Amino acid sequence: MRYSLTHTTRYKYEGAVTVSHHLARLAPRFLPGQRCPWHILEIKPEPVGRSVHNDAYGNVTTYFECEGSHTELEVTARSLVQVLPTATPDPASTPAWETIREDTSGDRLNLSTEAGAFRFASPIVPVGQEFAEYARPDFTPGRPILQATVALMNRIFTEFEFNPAATDVATPVIEVLQKKAGVCQDFAHLMLACLRSLSLPARYVSGYLETKPPAGQARLVGADASHAWVSVYCGENAGWIDADPTNNILPSERHITVAWGRDFSDVSPLRGVTLGAGGQTLAVEVDVEPID
Incomplete structure (x- = not known):
């Protein structure tokens, strides 16, 4: 099965944020039964810097930082994923x-x-x-x-x-x-x-x-x-x-693997620290559509 995957995260801050640093684990893994030929991470506001590395468990991790006053952060991950049938032992x-x-x-x-x-x-x-x-x-x-x-x-x-x-x-x-x-x-x-x-x-x-x-x-x-x-x-x-x-x-083919670790704290899709803001609200939208 091939899937078009979209994951959008929106933060709205009560006050202006001047600097923020984030880690995103949103890229599907390459596995014997899974391929990710295309993945892009769209970030608003545009970060002043970003880098990609693999963490200790082999998860694709993107670090990015935003500077300048902003009251919202929107991160959208778009991926094309192919999940192959794999045999499970008796x-x-x-x-x-x-x-x-x-x-x-x-x-x-x-x-x-x-x-x-x-x-x-x-x-x-x-x-x-x-x-x-x-x-x-x-x-x-x-x-x-x-x-x-x-x-x-x-x-x-x-x-x-x-x-x-x-x-x-x-x-x-x-x-x-x-x-x-x-x-x-x-x-x-x-x-x-x-x-x-x-x-x-x-x-x-x-x-x-x-x-x-x-x-x-x-x-x-x-x-x-x-x-x-x-x-x-x-x-x-x-x-x-x-x-x-x-x-x-x-x-099997209806599950898409993104990351693994000891528990959720190792694999949270998006986390970060901000200077300013005060309170915040979070909205997440996920859409996984099969492609014929």
Whole structure:
């Protein structure tokens, strides 16, 4: 599938901003199953300087700075993305989850121990007994890692309510577990906490969903904004496998990957600091259109 992707972010400031510095992670990644032949970042007011680099996780990151009095900032990312069908291994054929836990905690550098960097708590995602206990019914002794991950994903989808009013960006993950409600970011953070509390490597993935589904297919939850899901390491042969607990699916051609990291704090689409302003309002528009 090919998609035309537009992501517009608008800030309106209560007072004039004289200087602002920003980081944007809005360019889709190049992956074995994904191509981004064209991407442009339009910024108003025109920045006095910008530079592009890859961060520690390989995400394309644009730094820009604006000078001169302004009361609004508008950033529009336009991309052409091609998502290719990729084969997902039979969940029952993946290694036992205990094997993954042991392989990724070794002291010799290889693909598994490199993935092990995602086994630990991060700024937003804690590890703890409560999360391990929630995951334990799905991670029975000897169960294949992907099979157990799919079961955990299904249980979060079944037992938790998608409710934007239940949480905000500062809601702790333990509160999400207690309320059993939240949005895609909450469900991704919760699933990460569960997996990492069992010492399993898992990372946060940000991206988009197809806005208008093919005829006869259901519209996915979260298609009007940036979406979030998780990726779990399933061994050197299977590699990283994505899982979307908000929609209870293993992502394929309808998911577009932009960035990944330990949690949302590593991959926020746009962040920055301003001199002046006071308060501000934020509006975000996302449109993902399939191209015949």
